[in-house]
Amino acid sequence: MAANSKLKLKPFYIMKILMEQTDEKHPMTVNNLIEELGKYDITAERKSIYADIEMLIEFGLDIICLKCRANQYFIGGRDFELPELKLLVDAVHSSRFITYKKSEELIEKLERLASIYEAKELHKNVFVSNQIKTLNESIYYNVDVINKAIQENKQIRFKYFEYNLDKQVEYRRNGEWYYASPYAFIWDDDNYYVIGYYERYDDMINFRVDRMETIETLDINRKEVNANVEYNVHIELDTISEK
Numbered sequence: 655m656a657a658n659s660k661l662k663l664k665p666f667y668i669m670k671i672l673m674e675q676t677d678e679k680h681p682m683t684v685n686n687l688i689e690e691l692g693k694y695d696i697t698a699e700r701k702s703i704y705a706d707i708e709m710l711i712e713f714g715l716d717i718i719c720l721k722c723r724a725n726q727y728f729i730g731g732r733d734f735e736l737p738e739l740k741l742l743v744d745a746v747h748s749s750r751f752i753t754y755k756k757s758e759e760l761i762e763k764l765e766r767l768a769s770i771y772e773a774k775e776l777h778k779n780v781f782v783s784n785q786i787k788t789l790n791e792s793i794y795y796n797v798d799v800i801n802k803a804i805q806e807n808k809q810i811r812f813k814y815f816e817y818n819l820d821k822q823v824e825y826r827r828n829g830e831w832y833y834a835s836p837y838a839f840i841w842d843d844d845n846y847y848v849i850g851y852y853e854r855y856d857d858m859i860n861f862r863v864d865r866m867e868t869i870e871t872l873d874i875n876r877k878e879v880n881a882n883v884e885y886n887v888h889i890e891l892d893t894i895s896e897k
Contacts, residue, residue, distance in 0.1 A: 660696050665706040667694050669715060672729050677769040678718075681726035734767050736775065743776050751793060751846040751864050793846070793864050800836050800848050800863070803871045809835050810850075812869040814861065823867075834861065835876035851877045 660667075671690045676682050682690075684703045691698050707727060711717050716730040734742070746752060746760045765773035803810045811833050814826045826832075834850035837858075841847075845862055852859040858879065 660694065664691065664696055664698060664702070665709055667691055667696060668703070668706050669710055672710075672715075672717060672727065674770055676728035677772055678728060678730075680769065680771050681718075681720055681728040683724045683726055685724070687727075729769070732767065736768060736772050739764055739768055739772075739776055748844070750844040751841075751862075753793070756794065792867065796863050796866050796869055797839070797846075799869045799871060800839075803876075804836050804838070806871070807876050809833060809872045809874045809876055810869055811872060812861075812866045815865055815867060832861075833872075834859070835879070837876070837879065839863075851879050853877065 668687060668691070671687060672682065675690070684700050687703055688698055688700070707717055707719075716732075718728055718730040720726040720728075742764055743761050746757050746764070749757070752760070761776070765776050768776060800810060811831045813829055814832050815823045816826070818824050832852070833854075834848075834852050836848050836850040838849045839846065840849055840860065846864065847860040848863055848866075849858060849860055851857070
């Protein structure tokens, strides 16, 4: 990128530096900012830094200035406070329907919402007794497909499975397709379910999302159900013998 182009982006780099590297315990002086900008091959004068900071404040960024011989700056309020991020990280760690791999990916993204120093506090081991994680890496795809089907008022079909003692997949009904009209998601007892009308039983049934595979949206409108029906999250398909 040309030097002039980078110079135009200087305010955004200042925002990036402040967001990533400052908090109440780790403020930066203007000299610090000039030094950090240099790592991006951007040269700046002190006066221009002050002007950029004022512009960012006017834009809405919560930049706190500590008045002293060499003024120090840091990001004050963020979208998520550190205790809120800790709660989210703990929830991701302990959620059984999120795989270990996806948990790490989500936590890394959550850490980016804090400063690099606060991120170190978030990156810790959370020990949950009897923690069991799902093995199904496609759960995010499943949720996305099902949610779109709900929004578009369409039915879905999928294959449903369980794990045997050797943690190998065993399909229900010999791998036949399940057809359902999805209506809502439920998180219950550390498992994620989709509630839908299941034509085979002419009733509303809960399917564990991490046990669903090869989900496809059909060009068929969902089966209409009584709007007053109460969804019972304890009716699990797992309890029904269909082998």
